Amino acid sequence: MPRLLIPVESTPGETRIAATPDTVKKFISLGCSVSVECGAGVASGYLDAAYSEQGAALVAVGDASTWSQADILLCVQPPTSENLRRLHQGALVVGLMAPYANAALATTLQQGGLSAMSLELLPRISRAQSADALSSQANIAGYKSVLLASSALDRYFPMLMTAAGTVQPAKVVILGAGVAGLQAVATARRLGAVVYVSDIRPAVKEQVESLGARFIEPPETDDKPAESGGYAKQASDAFLAAQRQQLSDQLAEADVAICTAQVPGRRAPRLISEDMLDRMRPGAVVVDLAVSQGGNCADTVPGQTVDRKGVKLIGGNDLPCTVPNHASALYARNLVALLEPTMKDGQFSLDLDDELIAGCLIAQNGSIRRGDVLTPGAN
Numbered sequence: 001m002p003r004l005l006i007p008v009e010s011t012p013g014e015t016r017i018a019a020t021p022d023t024v025k026k027f028i029s030l031g032c033s034v035s036v037e038c039g040a041g042v043a044s045g046y047l048d049a050a051y052s053e054q055g056a057a058l059v060a061v062g063d064a065s066t067w068s069q070a071d072i073l074l075c076v077q078p079p080t081s082e083n084l085r086r087l088h089q090g091a092l093v094v095g096l097m098a099p100y101a102n103a104a105l106a107t108t109l110q111q112g113g114l115s116a117m118s119l120e121l122l123p124r125i126s127r128a129q130s131a132d133a134l135s136s137q138a139n140i141a142g143y144k145s146v147l148l149a150s151s152a153l154d155r156y157f158p159m160l161m162t163a164a165g166t167v168q169p170a171k172v173v174i175l176g177a178g179v180a181g182l183q184a185v186a187t188a189r190r191l192g193a194v195v196y197v198s199d200i201r202p203a204v205k206e207q208v209e210s211l212g213a214r215f216i217e218p219p220e221t222d223d224k225p226a227e228s229g230g231y232a233k234q235a236s237d238a239f240l241a242a243q244r245q246q247l248s249d250q251l252a253e254a255d256v257a258i259c260t261a262q263v264p265g266r267r268a269p270r271l272i273s274e275d276m277l278d279r280m281r282p283g284a285v286v287v288d289l290a291v292s293q294g295g296n297c298a299d300t301v302p303g304q305t306v307d308r309k310g311v312k313l314i315g316g317n318d319l320p321c322t323v324p325n326h327a328s329a330l331y332a333r334n335l336v337a338l339l340e341p342t343m344k345d346g347q348f349s350l351d352l353d354d355e356l357i358a359g360c361l362i363a364q365n366g367s368i369r370r371g372d373v374l375t376p377g378a379n
Contacts, residue, residue, distance in 0.1 A: 158192020282310025
């Protein structure tokens with residue numbers, strides 16, 4: 001019987017949990033025993049009693065015996081190295097492991113003889129959609145970014161016809177039409193804004209227009225980027241320079257800009273420069289969802305709102321943590337979708353021929369399988 005452990009998240013500010021009472025019930029029905037650290041779900045609205053009612057064992061935070069007996073640790077963000085060392089050799093850690101160039105994590109996994117699955121590396125194929133944690137959390141970030149912008153903006157979002165006259169709708173420019181960007185489009189349109197979308201991939205035009213937004217055609221260059229594995233490819237400097245020039249006029253008339261352009265494992269492209277910010281009107285708002293990767297916009301700071309000459313720059317990192325109940329529910333379902341096929345008749349086994357497992361299994365019993373990600377250039 002696989003023994004699952006759901007810990008209290010150790011990363012400061014992390015309010016999500018890797019399992020809900022519903023998913024605990026599912027894992028138990030698959031033949032697992034589940035232990036949940038006391039208080040692990042409180043920040044996301046799930047009380048200890050709810051887990052206990054579904055059959056989970058409540059354990060003290062950091063209980064050495066529970067950690068040493070756990071076969072599978074489900075987490076949102078990677079536990080500390082100290083906690084990982086409490087797991088027995090061969091235990092599996094599953095979560096958003098922040099694997100890119102994470103040599104410290106590689107060392108801990110090797111020394112502990114641990115296995116780990118990093119959800120950031122899940123292949124972007126149709127069969128993986130139900131397990132795609134990046135998409136489920138990006139969806140929330142896109143939604144919340146628009147709410148932050150609407151709250152900070154000095155104008156209405158919708159057009160209003162009043163006795164005192166007509167109020168024109170806000171103009172919103174969204175940079176990047178991935179999952180977060182498309183959800184931002186949908187949310188801004190629901191609030192009544194006029195929405196424009198810029199993306200380096202011409203192929204997303206149809207999706208953008210289906211949501212009622214207007215697509216800003218990419219610059220005409222010889223090296224237009226497309227996408228690979230569901231993600232935007234890194235664009236050339238020449239293309240990005242041409243795109244910035246094109247965006248400058250759009251942003252000069254915009255009330256809100258929402259930045260969502262990210263490339264996994266790389267610094268986020270700088271799309272809004274100081275000069276472009278200088279052209280934006282006082283009272284305009286920029287929400288930068290890529291701020292933790294260096295930022296799409298100049299001068300944004302993670303987790304802070306910066307007033308730059310009247311333009312409000314919101315560093316929108318960790319926005320899923322501000323909607324922890326639904327963020328946890330979706331993330332927990334992602335984990336069930338990924339792990340359910342590995343559990344049969346109360347036994348747990350990883351099928352390395354399964355491209356979902358092979359793609360995100362960064363280590364197995366202490367052997368690093370994705371050194372190209374964890375320790376690029378080490379060899």
